[in-house]
Amino acid sequence: ETGVTQSPTHLIKTRGQQVTLRCSSQSGHNTVSWYQQALGQGPQFIFQYYREEENGRGNFPPRFSGLQFPNYSSELNVNALELDDSALYLCASSLGGSSGANVLTFGAGSRLTVL
Amino acid sequence: GENVEQHPSTLSVQEGDSAVIKCTYSDSASNYFPWYKQELGKGPQLIIDIRSNVGEKKDQRIAVTLNKTAKHFSLHITETQPEDSAVYFCAASIKGSARQLTFGSGTQLTVLP
Numbered sequence: 001e002t003g004v005t006q007s008p009t010h011l012i013k014t015r016g017q018q019v020t021l022r023c024s025s026q027s028g029h030n031t032v033s034w035y036q037q038a039l040g041q042g043p044q045f046i047f048q049y050y051r052e053e054e055n056g057r058g059n060f061p062p063r064f065s066g067l068q069f070p071n072y073s074s075e076l077n078v079n080a081l082e083l084d085d086s087a088l089y090l091c092a093s094s095l096g097g098s099s100g101a102n103v104l105t106f107g108a109g110s111r112l113t114v115l
Numbered sequence: 116g117e118n119v120e121q122h123p124s125t126l127s128v129q130e131g132d133s134a135v136i137k138c139t140y141s142d143s144a145s146n147y148f149p150w151y152k153q154e155l156g157k158g159p160q161l162i163i164d165i166r167s168n169v170g171e172k173k174d175q176r177i178a179v180t181l182n183k184t185a186k187h188f189s190l191h192i193t194e195t196q197p198e199d200s201a202v203y204f205c206a207a208s209i210k211g212s213a214r215q216l217t218f219g220s221g222t223q224l225t226v227l228p
Contacts, residue, residue: 004158033215042121042204042218043159056215059116090158103149104216106158 002027004107006091012113013081021076021110023091031055032074033104034066035090043090049074050096078112086114117142119207121219128195129227136222138205139187145207148181148188149216153202162203163190195226 005024013019025032031050035043045058049068063079072093078085088111092104118141128134140148146167151159165172165179165188172179176195181188192199202223206216 035216040221042119042206042220043216045215045217048215058215092158103161103164106151106160108156108158 004091004093004105006089006107006110008110009108010111010113012115014115015081015083017081017114018077018079019081019112021078021089021091021112023074023076023093023107025072025074025091025093026105029093029095029105030072031094031096032068032072033092033094034074034076035092035106036060037088037090037109039087046076081114083114086112088112117145117207117209117217119205119217119219121205121222123222124220125223125225127225127227130195130197132195134190134192134195134199134224134226136190136203136205136224137187138189138207138219139185140207140217141186142207142209143183143186144209147208148179149206150177150179150190151204151206151218153204153221155201159204192224195224197226197228200224200226 007022033048034046037043046060047057048055052068065077067075088109090109092106121138149164152162153159176193178191202221205219208216
């Protein structure tokens, strides 16, 4: 059974650029959530995808967007990068939508630095 | 929305001693409370969780207690070992909210040999 894999592991962008982060969910999981973890803080919920549709969103602006594909993998896109977007972006997969089991399995994250 | 506060932010214990981390939550509709361990360079790993219909749960050296009336829950680690050193996060979620987890700010646990 494979876990959650994320790519890239590290990347550096400049302010105003766009970035795409990728996530492959754990085998058998159909729901993907994205979290932003700033240095020294707990993860913050960005959004969740279930059956290829956004199924809940945290307090993040529209320039944060995502996709889920038929194989349950997912992308997080961030446009017009700001310095405060520098963080570890965590992908978590789980089984079930809003009423399903909510045991999340996290990947190791993508470390984004915005200069 | 939900707010989770976690204390202490840092905790040092001698190997073999017990460690206790406490969290409070604000939304009485929260019904699921997981604890995650995050080691350097890794994502959070679930170590134990508890649901609102249970007051206590134990798994070997780890236990979690929940007081719904007071809206607080705690993690207890007994017989600590150096490999327990990591950042621990508590979290809470409300049923029907896409299982969105609200995390505490974390506790850096250091187990001294």
